[in-house]
Amino acid sequence: MRVDVFTQLPHAFGWLTEQRPLASVLGTELELRLLNYRDTTPLRGGQVDDDPYGGGAGMVLRVDVVDAALEAAYGDVRPARVVALTPQGRQLEQELVEELALEPELALLSSRFEGFDERIVEHLATDAVSIGPYVLSGGELPAMVLLDAIARRLPGALAEGSGELESFSAHLDGGLEYPHYTRPAAYRGWDVPDVLLSGDHARIERWRREQSRARSVA
Ligand SMILES: C[S@@+](CC[C@H](N)C(=O)[O-])C[C@H]1O[C@@H](n2cnc3c(N)ncnc32)[C@H](O)[C@@H]1O
Structure with a gap:
């Protein structure tokens, strides 16, 4: 399968890709692309976020920036599952991991600061997923949690049999x-x-x- 992670911090994933299970399946069962919103933003100076309408603290990831990133990666044919990582999403459980691990391609959208412009979740994503009822500073750790859980389900990721009888299976x-x-x-x-x-x-x-x-x- 191919997983594309859209992020402002692609270098954060270095550690994960060097470890098992990801390292065992990278280049064979798993193709991973780390895509920086800043590389495709239509805004000047690499800008990706903006002040929220109505005021309030923090910056919000812009809908046109995420749309441009998806357009650059896929054109008009986007993956069937585009997952926005947000604490407000459906809580991640093993059943959802198994389901996503069967997809031929998957896009993971992460954000930082105050999060997504709501139109990203409503119109660009197909799923909103939370890794738990707490707030982290960015979507990179949630994306890594999901990636690791998915990689464990791919052929060759684990020693023979060790993934079969695990909790929640x-x-x-x-x-x-x-x-x-x-x-x-x-x-x-x-x-x-x-x-x-x-x-x-x-x-x-x-x-x-x-x-x-x-x-x-x-
Ligand atoms: C500081 S959080 C934004 C929280 C948002 N203002 C709220 O109160 O719901 C910034 C980003 O981190 C990621 N994030 C934080 N906690 C998460 C969680 N539990 N599950 C998934 N993503 C999370 C999301 O991408 C989120 O947009």
Whole structure:
């Protein structure tokens, strides 16, 4: 799939692209373009935002700037999903991640300061997505959260099988994963459950299912 991130801070994504899972799928399952609104703005001096009508603090990302960025990237044929990252959007959950990971192309719109001119969300975006009920300073971290979650769902991103039984997956009916333990088996009186040391795979599987169910309803 191809993901295009529209941002004022493309360099912020350097760290993410060097790490797994993104690094594992970049150039194969994932093509990532980082597009700076400033490169295509129709305004002078690289201007992308402006004062809000009606007054008030902060600057607002302009609708003509975002439209020009989309026009430069796609012409008239825009991706079926153009996602505006905003705290006012639909809260991101695994189900939406799975859905977006199936798209052949995806555009992510981020903003800063006071956010988007509302016409961007209403007319240029198809979706508005929030990564949680709190306010961050810009859409770059939300875009990275979504990108990382999507990359994990692409073939080759994870070691064989490790993405199958994760929390919120359909395999666990949207529930939580069972707890994991590793060596040492005994440490400061915090012992690993005996069942995991039993070597009895059927018992271990049963225990894991029970643990997963118990955590999911808690
Ligand atoms: C400071 S926020 C703007 C908040 C906006 N004035 C409000 O009160 O709803 C600037 C930008 O950061 C991004 N952002 C901040 N928090 C976010 C969240 N929880 N989910 C998604 N994007 C977020 C959005 O792109 C937003 O336009």
